[in-house]
Amino acid sequence: CMVSTTQLLLNSHADRHDLSDSFVSGEEDNGGSLLSNKNINNEINGNWLSSSSNSIHEARLKAKAKRRLRKNSSRDSGRGDSLSDNGDAVRGTAVAPTSPKSKLLDRKSRLGKGRGLPKKGGAGGKGVWGRSGEVYGPEEVDEKDPNYDEAQENCVYETVAPPLEEKDFEKTVSPIVQEYFEHGDTNEVAELLAELNLGPMRSEVPSLAVSLALEAKASHRELTSRLLADLCGSVLSRSDMESSFDKLLRELPDLVLDTPGAPQLVGQFIARAVSDQILSKSYIESYKGRVGCQYTRAALDRAAVLLKMTMGGLRIDNQWGAGGGQRPVMQLVKEMNLLLKEYILSGDIKEAERCLRDLEVPHFHHEFVYEAIVMVLESKGDKTFKMVLQLLKALSASSSITVDQMRRGYERVYMDIAEINIDVPRAYFILEQFVDQSFNTGVIDVKIRDLCPCRGRKRFVSEGDGGVVKLESY
Template identity: 30%
Template sequence: CWGAAAGRTFAEIKLAVTSLIDEYVQSGDADEARRCLRELDVPFCHHELTKQMLRAVVEARGGDKAKSLVRLLRALVESNEVSSSQFARGLHRFVLALDDLSLDVPWAKGELKEFLIRERAWFPLEVEIAAEEGIDGMSNHHIENGENGVMENGNSASYAVPPEATGAARREETSAAAEKGSVKAAKQRSNDILLEYMTSLDVDEAIRRVAEELADEPNLPAWHAHALFVKKAVSVALDHRDCDREAVSKLLWHLGDAKASKLEGGPVVQHASFKLGFASLVSAAHDLRIDHPLEGLHAISLFLARAVVDELLVPMDLVEYVEALEHGELDSPSARSAASCSLEVVRCAKRLLSARHAAERLYRCWGAAAGRTFAEIKLAVTSLIDEYVQSGDADEARRCLRELDVPFCHHELTKQMLRAVVEARGGDKAKSLVRLLRALVESNEVSSSQFARGLHRFVLALDDLSLDVPWAKGELKEFLIRERAWFPLEVEIAAEEGIDGMSNHHIENGENGVMENGNSASYAVPPEATGAARREETSAAAEKGSVKAAKQRSNDILLEYMTSLDVDEAIRRVAEELADEPNLPAWHAHALFVKKAVSVALDHRDCDREAVSKLLWHLGDAKASKLEGGPVVQHASFKLGFASLVSAAHDLRIDHPLEGLHAISLFLARAVVDELLVPMDLVEYVEALEHGELDSPSARSAASCSLEVVRCAKRLLSARHAAERLYRCWGAAAG
């Protein structure tokens, strides 16, 4: 499920490609070669096929073998069995290796130059651009070992550049080469501008650089450079998270809006450039789907629909895209052969635009906070709390919170409400705020993870707050002891941070929570909370501390593993370090690791998700782990870890709105295929969810979300060839 190359190393794929080419050279059977390529099923590694075929062409130095290989390569590219991006990447890799190859094959550069001049008619544009790299020092007119492409021994006569290719034709070639160089430079500048913008989020600086730097390219008009920037912006955004995609959408809107750009003379990027840039993006949809198999096409459709909502495109542009695709009028051979993929993108964008409240939905397609700055959200939250304190109308407050629609920022609501409770120092205002906060948490309008994050932020700010509100720590400690009955577990863990120095029994300004002025008497800790109850509290606090430490160790192990991909070292650390936690049995620590592994993987790319799946398999397989005494992680820990993950699906969907639930379902189904879980475990999850038996309040209130995850996993497992598909679903570079 994590990609077509799953289960094979790159060395094995290279060997298979070499064998395929050798068999084709001996038999000349193109149909058999294409069938073998389909069976190999590694579209992400077709650049290796391209590289090896080019080397074989160059080494053949003309003749029937070279012609036969070129015919096969051309057929693969024109039928889109090898995509233009993979062809370009393979050619780029071959060009980079030319200097080393020339030591063994002195005529390599000359043969490659001849090949590029002779076959350029069927090359996609990006292939020609890639070919320029590494061979700029070669003459456009003379090849290393002879003139006009004729080698000294005559072997390449059949591949010679015709002597009449001079004069106007040569000038045209030089002009085309200069334009391609400018295109390449504009793409590189666009990439630099985008990466800097995603780091700084400085819109004005990005606009200035687009206006100034992309207008400086010789042999390339500004409108063309801007179209390249539009395509590059969306392509780069696809490799990043939703917050970066929203940032790119905002930048494009600023570039296309005269007032927003703050520059004189109209918008920086004109409608014609947006239209051309998105047309190029749509035509490349098939290649982009290979790089982003899970969400690529839908994400492009969202960008396309958002551009219409932002008035960068007009609806008629989508109609023209459809007509061009249906009549084969796009200028890329790969786009024509993959027209169905491009049509799917445009039609999906049209459906998104025709939906009810389309504009409002598309303004928020990249996450709930899209369209507002954090400062604006903080101000709205402050206003909401002030209105509630004055009116006491909880229903109105909850309605306003739903309208605000920023579940990603509910941690700010939690933080501000806690501050208001602490500053109120008891009394009706504090009680009213606590009632509202409890109602929001128990109804899951504020998720447990957002509550925990808000409490954590408030705890970190306690020292500064105590300068203005000396009783802040005491009030917070009273609040935590008094209200703990309705707290989710992770909220209690977050509360431990920053207040460990406070006594478990005495509050700063008084004993048992009674403030010296008596204001907090109604909030006092009852004096009978001693003896066995205190020992139980101490034991629970120790266990929470161990849980927190196990989560931190799990996170450290996973981050190191994703950097090194050293499975054996990761297994050793899990086996040794997670068994050392006091007050926490190893099976519990391992369950926490399983949940943390999938949660961390959701924040990373598909290749990392595949790596995590492999690590979990090694941990659950006695032979794979290479350790004596059975698997490192037992079935019970996997079952508990995935149950905890399923119960947290609602919170994870907020962090990953576009693909979160489906990705969790894939991990769950993959665990069954890898025999870490058994199918009966999924049945038990469904029964527990349907009867409200999971132990998390947020899981019960969000049971429908968790059920969706498990049922999706069951559908994936019941599909035809399920095991094979689930070994290949995260993109072809997986494994």
């Protein structure tokens, strides 16, 4: 056994050496013919049935030929040696090697070129949107499509708001009007109303705005008149305005319960609307002879009287007799001067206090104090001096004018006294007297009194008078 095993190993080594030499030297044909004449059915599932040297030699030749075939097919793409169908080794045949399955379906370039970009610029393949920035043309409708509907071919789709119902009208429009009373921007109100589909409720907007203004301040009524003038034409028509005021006149018996002066106020709104040309001039005349309610008659009479007064020069836009923080400063100053002059003539402190409160400018009351003191400095006699002092005392006691506004008014006079003294030579002397009297009556405190300026140069009488100071010459 040992002898046969050793002999087998030696034969194996010799055979390997002979096989390599035979293929290199071009003796493949002899080996191929030798393999074809041998019976190679001695291998089952990789196990050798015989251990003879011839069987081992034949198997090794076949395995080496297969390895060479695989190597040449992948490297030379068909060039070199190959095996025929019966296992014969053939050199230089034109049999194309079969590629692996993974490389057969691979569509990548094998040249090693390319920039790594997607194929077709990302515009091809399943489930893609196409190349970025690509604009598609109009899609042609296939009339043979079973889902084709001729009625939908020229359809236009748009967002439509449902008409506003009557139960939702007041709670939708009232916040818009209330917010307008704060900012006073009519353009914003017009945009908000345009977004709503008012439908038949369009004519209810003016009546709702006027009803809210009746319970508000005088400045809010002025803003309401401006709102109606700006909405007419862009959002509302003149027929909407007329039907809305007709409704207000019919509802006057109910409005009087909450606002006793509703007939007069509605009459003022009608007169202002006629003046702003949102109501026709014949609107009041159309009610003659067919008015049975006393409140409606009072409102129309008030409107007719105001329109007749406009012929004499009265401006309808000043009918509310109030200002507000949105009015120009010069107009507020003018109204305060008129208020003071009316008080000097009438002497009615309560009426002056009411008018000042109706101006609705508590942050601007220091201007009223300034104008009142300047009026005292420019006046002649003691009447204006005493009446202005009484007015400031009453306004300070009722807190109509706060301590801060009173202090600012006095300080403004202190700063301008040098210029006032140019036109009024006795301004320093009168101011000192007025400040002392204001302190004694409790209008101002000691700090404001001590800030009162005085002239630096004091004039004396002649030496024969004993050097007494002339108080009137300060």
